[in-house]
Amino acid sequence: MKAKHFKKLLIHGLLLSGAFIAAMPFLWMITTSLKPPGKVYDAPLFVPLYFYWSNYVKAWSFAPFPRFFLNSAIMAIGITLSQTLLSALAGYALARLKFPGRNTLFFLILGTMMIPFPITLIPSFLIVNSLGWIDTYQGLIVPRAVSAFAIFLFRQFFLSLPRELEEAALIDGANRFTIFFRIILPLSSPVIATSAIFSFLFAWNDFLWPLVVTNSTRMRTIQVGLAMFQGQYGIFWTLLMAASTIVIAPAIIAFLVAQRRFVEGITTTGLRG
Numbered sequence: 001m002k003a004k005h006f007k008k009l010l011i012h013g014l015l016l017s018g019a020f021i022a023a024m025p026f027l028w029m030i031t032t033s034l035k036p037p038g039k040v041y042d043a044p045l046f047v048p049l050y051f052y053w054s055n056y057v058k059a060w061s062f063a064p065f066p067r068f069f070l071n072s073a074i075m076a077i078g079i080t081l082s083q084t085l086l087s088a089l090a091g092y093a094l095a096r097l098k099f100p101g102r103n104t105l106f107f108l109i110l111g112t113m114m115i116p117f118p119i120t121l122i123p124s125f126l127i128v129n130s131l132g133w134i135d136t137y138q139g140l141i142v143p144r145a146v147s148a149f150a151i152f153l154f155r156q157f158f159l160s161l162p163r164e165l166e167e168a169a170l171i172d173g174a175n176r177f178t179i180f181f182r183i184i185l186p187l188s189s190p191v192i193a194t195s196a197i198f199s200f201l202f203a204w205n206d207f208l209w210p211l212v213v214t215n216s217t218r219m220r221t222i223q224v225g226l227a228m229f230q231g232q233y234g235i236f237w238t239l240l241m242a243a244s245t246i247v248i249a250p251a252i253i254a255f256l257v258a259q260r261r262f263v264e265g266i267t268t269t270g271l272r273g
Contacts, residue, residue: 023115026248033241040237052238053247059229067218068225073250075140075210075221076203082145083199084192085212090146091154096166113148117208132227139213140221146201150195157191158184167242197255222247 032040036052059065094106097247111199124143161184169179185192210221226247229240 029244032237034222035238037238055133055238055242059239059246062236062239062243063225063228064217065222065225065246066098066266068220068222071137071140071210071219072204072222074137075206076200078137079144079203080196080199083147083150084196087150087195088154088185088188088192089180090151092155092158092184094151095155095158096163097176109148109151113152121208122228124209128213131194134213135215135219140147140210140219143221145194147199150199152197153191154188157188161187162165200254201251204254233273 031048031050034048034051034052035055039050090109094102094109128134128143129137131138133142164189165183166179169183174182193243205223206221207223211224212225214220226240226243229236229243
């Protein structure tokens, strides 16, 4: 019994150590955001010793952050909704509809996940520019409206659902759209939550694409706005860390709200071919 308890304590100790190491950057960010300007370069601390709350007020007024938050919220919500709906439709078609080249098309979609984003950056920018979508919400949202990873998640989940549900609905006279929206989607809340949280986090934290397709401060997103704290003569560390703490709050809240469904979706999404 002692050996068993020792093993359990050792495992918990290793897990706690790993969790602390993973949390160290966030702890440093919070403690730095609460330091007065003269204490920025003190030894790194992971427990707040100062509570200089005015850093958050200064950070919020340093740049037009309400506008940045609005732009990021519109972009993230638009991308999340479009990716979830369109990827679910594509995943359903690849999982349930029989048509020539279905598997080939699926593997081609998976192949796009291996292409680094910088390679497609210039073609995407040229298309958006030719459509006149620079400095618009369309330019921020539409190029990211479908995700190959989300299509993969939905397809694998739909393959795990029993076909008898659809066959019974077809016998009753329901068409494919009725089956999808009234039968399949209500059963897919775990994978919907998983796809939505991934889409939201990626969109909220995106920096490169909003930087490329926005020119004016009015259309900048929150991640691009953080770069304003880097001045010509240095970086305003306390304000940058305060702003970063504010920025990550929506992502943490979104994950905590959907955490149960997120974990359920990850564990129940099958790997059937």
